Amino acid sequence: MKKFNILVFLLLNIMITTAGATQISYTLTFPEAQAHYVDVEMRIAGLNQKELNLKMPVWTPGSYLVREFARNIETISAAAGSKDLPIQKTRKNTWHVNTTGVPVLTVKYRVYAFEISVRTSFIDASHAFLSSPDIFIYPDGMLNQSSTIHILPYKDWTTVSTSLETVNNDAFTRQSPNYDILFDSPIEVGTQDVFGFEAAGVKYEVAMCGGGNYDKERLKKDMAKIVEEETAIYGENPNKHYTFIVHNYLKGGGGLEHLSSTVLGASRYKYADEKGYESFLSLAAHEHFHLWNVKRLRPIALGPFDYDNENYTTNLWIAEGFTAYYQDIIVRRMHLYPPENYLGILADNISSLDNQPGVKIQSLADASYDAWIKSYRPNENSTNTTISYYTKGALVALLLDLEIIHDTNGAKSLDDVMRYMYNEYYKVKKRGYTDAEFKQGLEKFAGKNLDEFYKNYITGLTPLDYNKYLQYAGYKITDEYAGSNNPALGISTVVSGGKIVVATVVRGSAGWIDGINVNDELVSINGVKLTTTDGLLNDKKPGDKLTVNINRDGLPLTLQVTLLKNTRVKYKIEALGDVNAQQLTVRKKWLKL
Numbered sequence: 001m002k003k004f005n006i007l008v009f010l011l012l013n014i015m016i017t018t019a020g021a022t023q024i025s026y027t028l029t030f031p032e033a034q035a036h037y038v039d040v041e042m043r044i045a046g047l048n049q050k051e052l053n054l055k056m057p058v059w060t061p062g063s064y065l066v067r068e069f070a071r072n073i074e075t076i077s078a079a080a081g082s083k084d085l086p087i088q089k090t091r092k093n094t095w096h097v098n099t100t101g102v103p104v105l106t107v108k109y110r111v112y113a114f115e116i117s118v119r120t121s122f123i124d125a126s127h128a129f130l131s132s133p134d135i136f137i138y139p140d141g142m143l144n145q146s147s148t149i150h151i152l153p154y155k156d157w158t159t160v161s162t163s164l165e166t167v168n169n170d171a172f173t174r175q176s177p178n179y180d181i182l183f184d185s186p187i188e189v190g191t192q193d194v195f196g197f198e199a200a201g202v203k204y205e206v207a208m209c210g211g212g213n214y215d216k217e218r219l220k221k222d223m224a225k226i227v228e229e230e231t232a233i234y235g236e237n238p239n240k241h242y243t244f245i246v247h248n249y250l251k252g253g254g255g256l257e258h259l260s261s262t263v264l265g266a267s268r269y270k271y272a273d274e275k276g277y278e279s280f281l282s283l284a285a286h287e288h289f290h291l292w293n294v295k296r297l298r299p300i301a302l303g304p305f306d307y308d309n310e311n312y313t314t315n316l317w318i319a320e321g322f323t324a325y326y327q328d329i330i331v332r333r334m335h336l337y338p339p340e341n342y343l344g345i346l347a348d349n350i351s352s353l354d355n356q357p358g359v360k361i362q363s364l365a366d367a368s369y370d371a372w373i374k375s376y377r378p379n380e381n382s383t384n385t386t387i388s389y390y391t392k393g394a395l396v397a398l399l400l401d402l403e404i405i406h407d408t409n410g411a412k413s414l415d416d417v418m419r420y421m422y423n424e425y426y427k428v429k430k431r432g433y434t435d436a437e438f439k440q441g442l443e444k445f446a447g448k449n450l451d452e453f454y455k456n457y458i459t460g461l462t463p464l465d466y467n468k469y470l471q472y473a474g475y476k477i478t479d480e481y482a483g484s485n486n487p488a489l490g491i492s493t494v495v496s497g498g499k500i501v502v503a504t505v506v507r508g509s510a511g512w513i514d515g516i517n518v519n520d521e522l523v524s525i526n527g528v529k530l531t532t533t534d535g536l537l538n539d540k541k542p543g544d545k546l547t548v549n550i551n552r553d554g555l556p557l558t559l560q561v562t563l564l565k566n567t568r569v570k571y572k573i574e575a576l577g578d579v580n581a582q583q584l585t586v587r588k589k590w591l592k593l
């Protein structure tokens with residue numbers, strides 16, 4: 001690993017200046033990394049215009065929320081050589097410069113980066129995670145321009161991890177062929193632990209940041225298996241190299257997909273725990289699967305991106321839901337755990353969807369379209385009014401997979417749809433798919449019209465008929481709570497400052513009907529002061545009346561609440577007693593037994 005050399009930098013800039021066409025370079029320095037700042041100097045050479053607009057994306061592809069990244073920028077200035085040029089803000093994410101025909105423009109700005117997530121930048125004295133859309137300002141109308149990025153690391157930072165290519169083998173100098181790729185290439189700079197493996201003919205790099213009790217050799221072996229399994233579905237792995245940037249926190253999770261890399265959040269001490277390890281592999285499988293599903297095989301609205309506005313699609317249930325289905329089935333196919341682990345995960349997902357009252361309110365297509373204002377901006381009522389297009393999308397993928405395997409007697413599966421759609425749209429047509437085109441792809445392999453399926457499950461609110469599809473593989477789903485007559489208040493609470501405060505009230509529950517509100521402090525029930533909600537309803541049954549004393553916004557209030565039967569479900573998936581040859585064929589294909 002070589003540190004950035006100032007002489008190389010100067011020579012490089014001279015070469016760029018004399019190249020003729022517009023040349024863009026960025027130099028990143030971290031004089032106040034400890035205070036979470038990066039200083040950016042953007043240099044545009046080869047200009048020939050009177051004025052120029054500079055912009056910053058308002059969102060990061062893959063994370064469907066307008067995040068207004070320009071709010072983290074301060075002290076922006078523009079100059080031509082030693083002469084300052086006026087720079088004026090004309091929109092929340094746009095700056096206007098009177099370039100007055102100068103050939104070389106330099107823009108300097110500072111970015112504050114202190115939001116820990118896989119989709120936002122974070123800098124401190126130990127490392128910098130640069131999520132490119134919130135770091136790099138770009139010249140309007142020049143999204144196709146290439147750029148060079150010079151990184152001058154802070155103090156003892158030694159290592160750069162990103163999928164951007166190096167220039168002259170210098171890890172601290174990277175280049176990007178255009179802005180779509182730059183915005184899709186996060187950069188990690190610090191002292192991360194880097195290891196590599198090769199799989200499916202591709203060089204993989206794993207950058208572990210923040211330490212952890214991971215077993216490097218085990219990870220290399222299992223991550224390579226993920227790569228091989230997923231590549232087998234699509235028939236090719238389009239990258240030459242791919243980078244996993246893993247941020248290990250005390251408690252972490254989540255991931256964000258990119259074209260040739262991904263960023264994962266993980267819990268640093270969960271690797272030694274089998275369940276924790278399985279869920280890490282499942283996260284890695286999810287984000288890696290995206291390099292095909294959404295980064296290349298994509299809904300038509302998701303690329304080329306509009307970086308100024310929301311990009312609406314009704315197909316996130318395919319982009320995210322199908323990926324969520326594959327994240328677990330891929331780990332299943334690796335045979336690290338018995339099939340019961342997979343069936344258990346599936347049953348938990350079904351329970352979590354059915355326990356969300358929003359399943360009767362919001363369709364999959366609507367959940368996708370409104371991701372920008374609902375899924376990414378949840379509130380106390382979200383459980384009552386929305387669903388996760390991840391969870392329901394994955395369960396729809398399950399039904400479709402079982403349908404295709406069943407209809408073709410084990411010859412085809414959802415894998416064939418994914419491979420066909422990837423070839424047809426990413427490779428041949430070189431564009432995204434429409435709603436109708438993805439449906440046609442599914443119908444081609446299911447061998448039947450799916451109008452009714454879409455009407456019920458994608459645009460409609462019909463409950464998914466799990467047993468119809470699970471029995472194709474000789475399984476059934478049952479609710480462990482079906483026979484119980486437990487009462488419920490239908491609220492969830494948090495303890496805040498020693499007080500028990502209501503966090504959610506479930507639609508149609510006793511709490512909902514009798515007027516318990518979110519933010520109410522529960523003081524006493526039937527005259528007994530509450531110190532915990534554990535065992536609260538132990539000796540109660542549905543129909544019992546409670547006197548609930550609450551504190552609402554500083555005022556005491558008494559509510560009479562009639563308990564109702566707990567309507568929550570807890571599913572398990574079991575094998576049917578009698579299984580015929582066709583069911584066995586479906587089961588073997590589905591679970592790769």
Ligand SMILES: [Zn+2]
Pocket residue numbers: 257286287290319320323
């Ligand atoms: Zn995803």
